[in-house]
Amino acid sequence: MTTTTQRPAFGTVLTTHMAVATFQGGAWGDFAIKPVAPLEISPAAHVLHYASTCFEGFKAFRHADGSLHVFRMDMHIQRMRQSARHLVLPEPDPRRLEEMVRAVIGHCRDQVPEAPGALYLRPLLFGTTANIGAAATPSADAMLLVLASPVWDYFAGGMKPLRILVDDVNTRSAAHLGMVKTGGNYAAAMGPTLAARAKYQADQVLFCPGGQVQETGAANFLLLRDGELMTRGLDSTFLHGVTRNSLLTLAREAGYAILEREFDVATMLDWARGGEAALSGTAAVLAGVGTLIHQGREHRVGTGEVGPLTRNLRAQLVAIQNGQAPDRHGWLQRI
Numbered sequence: 001m002t003t004t005t006q007r008p009a010f011g012t013v014l015t016t017h018m019a020v021a022t023f024q025g026g027a028w029g030d031f032a033i034k035p036v037a038p039l040e041i042s043p044a045a046h047v048l049h050y051a052s053t054c055f056e057g058f059k060a061f062r063h064a065d066g067s068l069h070v071f072r073m074d075m076h077i078q079r080m081r082q083s084a085r086h087l088v089l090p091e092p093d094p095r096r097l098e099e100m101v102r103a104v105i106g107h108c109r110d111q112v113p114e115a116p117g118a119l120y121l122r123p124l125l126f127g128t129t130a131n132i133g134a135a136a137t138p139s140a141d142a143m144l145l146v147l148a149s150p151v152w153d154y155f156a157g158g159m160k161p162l163r164i165l166v167d168d169v170n171t172r173s174a175a176h177l178g179m180v181k182t183g184g185n186y187a188a189a190m191g192p193t194l195a196a197r198a199k200y201q202a203d204q205v206l207f208c209p210g211g212q213v214q215e216t217g218a219a220n221f222l223l224l225r226d227g228e229l230m231t232r233g234l235d236s237t238f239l240h241g242v243t244r245n246s247l248l249t250l251a252r253e254a255g256y257a258i259l260e261r262e263f264d265v266a267t268m269l270d271w272a273r274g275g276e277a278a279l280s281g282t283a284a285v286l287a288g289v290g291t292l293i294h295q296g297r298e299h300r301v302g303t304g305e306v307g308p309l310t311r312n313l314r315a316q317l318v319a320i321q322n323g324q325a326p327d328r329h330g331w332l333q334r335i
């Protein structure tokens, strides 16, 4: 008989402490480590009205010897700065933000779960200037937080193949903001995702505006078959996933031809018949797709189960993150 412990859902538990910094008068102040508690901001704060906010999500892993390692922090910090730039928010200084992340992890060291759990890190930046007439004026002031959340095994219930609704009508973001990790993009995906869940029991929506495959509400989309991996090439319309980048690197080294290009729904459905499809992102790493639902028809992907190429690529990346395989690319930063 196996017993399973009921773990809190992803993201619902925070560590005891967070890092906080404010931008005022054109400069960032020193950051402080504070107990996690409600914030005081003006009801006229820019973010509450004009959605001037962006965030990041990445993980720190505990290795078997107890040491802690953050996965590709530099790329996440650069993406956060890019998001801030596009939203005309003050860009966090990369070294300062890294110090904030290190300080939170250091302070909450004993709250980092063992593998397959991890500490999920969530830097968050938002505009705090009190002005409800600032629809076309950026926020002069801002707050930067680094939150952390212990997370446990995403696949504790087993790797279930996903059901994905292919949506060739809606978009998840304005075309120039897809690469920006901002709350509004998730708000835009919410309605279509809930509708797809209710109507088709779909786990996620794959947004394909104009018939061109983009990404889902919270993950990138990859197609795999023997020796080939296809995914949309980087452009402004979707988030440039760090997991995507890492998996492409591993696949290239394993001899896959990497096809980064635009492709349409018909091409995807054709490929999926004999191949594999998967979603990539920090939370799940690589999650296999079993069914694509398009215009009321269900299309089975390969055998309908999570395929061997998906499992293998996922296992390779997880092994690096957990310290069970050598980190040849210097992706882990020890805390």
Ligand SMILES: Cc1ncc(COP(=O)(O)O)c(C=O)c1O
Pocket: 057, 215, 216, 217, 218, 219, 220, 239, 240, 241, 242, 243, 244, 280, 281, 282, 283
């Ligand atoms: C919209 C979207 N696309 C892609 C990703 C995957 O990005 P990453 O691999 O950097 O976590 C995420 C998750 O963070 C996301 O929210």
